[in-house]
Amino acid sequence: MTDRRNIDANRVVDHCRMMWRIRAFEENALRGLDEKIVLGAIHPTIGQEAIATGICANLNRDDVLLSTHRGHGHTLAKGANPEAMMRELFGKEGGNCGGKGGSMHIADFGVGMLGANGVVSANIVIAAGAGHAIKLKGEKKVVCCIFGDGAINRGPFLEGLNWAVVFNLPVLFVCEDNGFAATTRTKTMTGGDGPSARARSFGLQAKEIDGNDVMAVDETAREMIDAIRNGGGPRFLHAHTYRLTGHTGSDPATYRPKEEVEEKWKDDPIVRASALVDGQKDAIEKAKAEAYAEMSRAFDVAKAASFPSADLAFTDVQDAGDPRQGAY
Amino acid sequence: MTDRRNIDANRVVDHCRMMWRIRAFEENALRGLDEKIVLGAIHPTIGQEAIATGICANLNRDDVLLSTHRGHGHTLAKGANPEAMMRELFGKEGGNCGGKGGSMHIADFGVGMLGANGVVSANIVIAAGAGHAIKLKGEKKVVCCIFGDGAINRGPFLEGLNWAVVFNLPVLFVCEDNGFAATTRTKTMTGGDGPSARARSFGLQAKEIDGNDVMAVDETAREMIDAIRNGGGPRFLHAHTYRLTGHTGSDPATYRPKEEVEEKWKDDPIVRASALVDGQKDAIEKAKAEAYAEMSRAFDVAKAASFPSADLAFTDVQDAGDPRQGAY
Amino acid sequence: MAIMTYADAAKAGLAEEMRRDPHVWAVGEDLGRGGVFGQYGGMLAEFGPERISDAPISEACIMGAAVGAAMMGTRPVVEMRFSDFALCAIDELVNQAAKARYMFGGQARVPLVVREPIGMWRSSAAQHSQSLESWYTHIPGLVVVCPSSPADNKGLLKTAIRSDDPVVYMEHKGLWPVEGEVPEGDHLVPFGKANVLREGRDVTIVSWSAQVHLCMKAAEQLAKDGIEAEVIDLRTLWPWDKDRVLASVEKTGRLIVAQEAVSVSGFGAEIAATVSETLHGALKAPVKRLGAPRIPVSYAPPLEDKARVTADQIAAAATALVGR
Amino acid sequence: MAIMTYADAAKAGLAEEMRRDPHVWAVGEDLGRGGVFGQYGGMLAEFGPERISDAPISEACIMGAAVGAAMMGTRPVVEMRFSDFALCAIDELVNQAAKARYMFGGQARVPLVVREPIGMWRSSAAQHSQSLESWYTHIPGLVVVCPSSPADNKGLLKTAIRSDDPVVYMEHKGLWPVEGEVPEGDHLVPFGKANVLREGRDVTIVSWSAQVHLCMKAAEQLAKDGIEAEVIDLRTLWPWDKDRVLASVEKTGRLIVAQEAVSVSGFGAEIAATVSETLHGALKAPVKRLGAPRIPVSYAPPLEDKARVTADQIAAAATALVGR
């Protein structure tokens, strides 16, 4: 639990700003879903904003982030432009991926965000490889790989973590533990003592923290990222949180009692962070208002934008060969 | 280290008999390789006989065993007929798999030996499933799954062990740790504290033992198999041993110093077991002689046997469809 | 006959087989909650959590465990959620399930059914839209099933469950809500028997899975122009009903193979090559293959649509073949 | 020209690229000891363990790490040991490497080379003998290379390493010791250019990888009977040199496609379908496909041989086509 006495009030306000931006982005994305202009599935990060925020505050622009299907928050926190993201969700021209990816493949290589991923756990081995390249090139960058608690039951979790240890790679692995894998309580499908215990058994230093305490995330991430950047090898951060929405934007999440969700709303990470700094109420309110204005603008611009031109379907496949050969 | 005072001398002799049978089988298989009548690669188990022997002594005929590419010893210890095995290695009629499998796919379903496997770690998830079927059918059988120390870096190790814990399945997982994965010292490629630590982190009870001490293997296996059979869920046995030959029958294993191998020959599990029971020297010598005679006979019979008839290539593919359709 | 959706028909088929044979069980992520598409909805209540079993996110272990459980005398039906995720379990399917019986010289049987929902849905993009049926037709030991209607989805699923071979069972995500008549009782559809959905003298159109419906639409358009297309739904790709296809092409002299999958090395190539070779002399026009370009599936509709083979394209190809 | 083995030629090509570009590195199990077939023998000494890197037995991570390392500006060459084991890394190859550039709208490049030794060797049985090249030709984003000679194995490997696309690079296990002339200097063989190994007027024989050598043997037999076969080695299957094949068949009017892989849904079907469609009128005989039956590969020689397409079969098929 963060100690209020030595708190950096400006940093808290900055975190609140980022968390509100994520929250506002997600709410606008959900609005897009309602209006049927978000075209595929989206996986909201409402309630989980503190992890993206606390971690990315400690990453440089040229550090690298790999995310999951639930990647909007991470992407924003890494510095991506929300308008381009909203365009991508709406499948519009000017989306980060030109409309080819959508929510589950959101990426912004310009800010080191190397992609969400539609395959659970797949980002873990890719992250290990990104770290491998950094080491080979002698760079000082850090890779951060965020995944859910469901991902730790797939093989790439073991293979990627082992790899990072064996090659002593600069990778921070973050398990964003919201207690659920889709409609299933993850604990019922996970043997043993969970993510950190497993990570330790593979040789990583690991810490388990309250992921709804943004300052705790910030501090732990800072320590770990510093150690990693100084050649200390991979680290593992297990952050507890709760998904306040359904698994997807259209999941009513009837598999959990209303009371549980109501109780968890009291643990809203933004409310908690705000409570740390009484004197900053106005600054935080202002940041919130700006965040909603920004995301509502992003929504409007994206909504008004055009779909990409159909021939772009044939670009960026690969250099060799004609993708139209034999078609239709 | 086995305590010589309470030893069951007959059991030691039985173990020596089995270990000599395995040793003699392997030496004859290597002879077959020299004579070029073993057709594909073989992976000898010389030096590792105590694990197969100590474990299988505690399995019933209708218990189930899954093995690896290095599976001759396990298969013999589970009760398979060495003549049929030798025929299989020579690709002859009457081989356990009718010549379709060879060494890496040796299997004898009649004695519960559900197959060696050419893919490292693949047997682990299959074993979990075999245990699942036993549980679903309400049977009292136990599954034993043996794999090498190299296998613990592949994903199925995590997935299969986790599965067995989650469903509380009757599976004994055995890591036969000979220190090498092909030409590589496994430790250099393995993060953390190794097999047992990983297994514990997935929620299994685990024990690490001297796998060249046949009575220690026997005793630990008995305890674990009893617990498993009584519904105690999966267990993990990590047994240290050493591969006294090359990785394959034709590998000179120049990647390790001669002195190391010489030193390890002093730890020969058969010699060690024999030393436990001074009064049984003759019985053991007799068992040894019988073993060599038996395997030499198996060699001769298999050598003299015919190759299977070529049309059998088209049988046992699948019930549906014509496997010849469109061929040649 | 009852009217049922494609999803409900499969559910009815699975439930019947589970009632008939206590060794049939289903396993996959979130099955207890009914599955991603509701295709297991309500089954937990009847069969309990051991037989409608949730699984960890562990496709490799779901598939691998099914191999072991099948070898030990049960009949697992495994759910891969999206066929794309089955790519996390390919070793278990191709190197283990498909080969076990053969490698072990007939000692093993691996009676498992892998349900792999395929195809484009709504803006699901490159990792949730693939149709890789041709891959599995290339693998000895596997049966490949692609039902296009509720009746077939019941009858083929029941046959698949009773099969002693491993079956890759590919339901199309776009078909779940489609309704149709389903025969009452123990309705079984055999492997390797195509369904002639429409007879015609001018051109044969062969297809499978959701694409069949576009072929029927094309055939209706063609009929208005006086072109009578014979539409054949293969239903199963291995084995596939070569005799029925050849008989039809002998009659019509013209063949179109239409598939949703990428055209290059799609199963359409196998059919086209086989028919071209066998009926070379009888063909009035070259066999025409229609399939997707060699591009991943996009999210944005105009791009996604470029990966679709439309009814209009099928009709146009038929018109060109017939030479009107 | 120097005489080199297929293995040494690849090694020379890799070493040249590693000297040229410090971001090229190789990773796989036991590479430091030279690789299973000696194809990396001695390279550790020159390039050190960071660039000739051993790996844990972790095919999924070898492949996945290569994807990440490629996206971050290095050029990994990954060794899968046997193509069969690449099945443990299919998600990483097909869902990640192949699609990243497209899914991310062109932001990513994934310049990796996956070396996957294919084919039958000596009694290696069902899990160490597969030829699944047709699978990869079906996947948008992948390049597929199947060199048949030492010269090509050097020149194509160098091209593959310089390619910005992920390349599935399939060397045939039976070819490692085969010797041949290899041009000196910076020998590059482009993708998509077939090699006409022998010109002829009577029949075109298209093949790739080790099967090419059997086609040449067949062509020699045929020549004795006065049948002049044109033998084309495709070298790369995606892209494949359609123009060259069509030009040849236009000349000969007859085509045989010979492959070691299972015939059903093998790449031969793609070629046969394409040529049958494009040159329907010009074909003097139906296109003949030769490939393995749909059986796993056995261990015992008489059974294993049933999975082989022989030079005699190729010659017989050609004779039948030509009608003598």
Ligand SMILES: Cc1ncc(C[n+]2csc(CCOP(=O)(O)OP(=O)(O)O)c2C)c(N)n1
């Ligand atoms: C390999 C694979 N299996 C299944 C899925 C389907 N799926 C998407 S998200 C999800 C749950 C993931 O849970 P977790 O990792 O905890 O992430 P969360 O959604 O809670 O953020 C599942 C099963 C998938 N995308 N990939």
Ligand SMILES: Cc1ncc(C[n+]2csc(CCOP(=O)(O)OP(=O)(O)O)c2C)c(N)n1
């Ligand atoms: C998935 C896979 N990768 C690589 C191989 C090649 N291979 C065969 S045995 C072996 C070493 C296995 O080491 P270990 O598991 O320790 O077993 P051991 O040989 O020592 O008994 C390797 C890498 C394989 N068979 N399967």
Ligand SMILES: [Mg+2]
């Ligand atoms: Mg979760």
Ligand SMILES: [Mg+2]
């Ligand atoms: Mg070992």
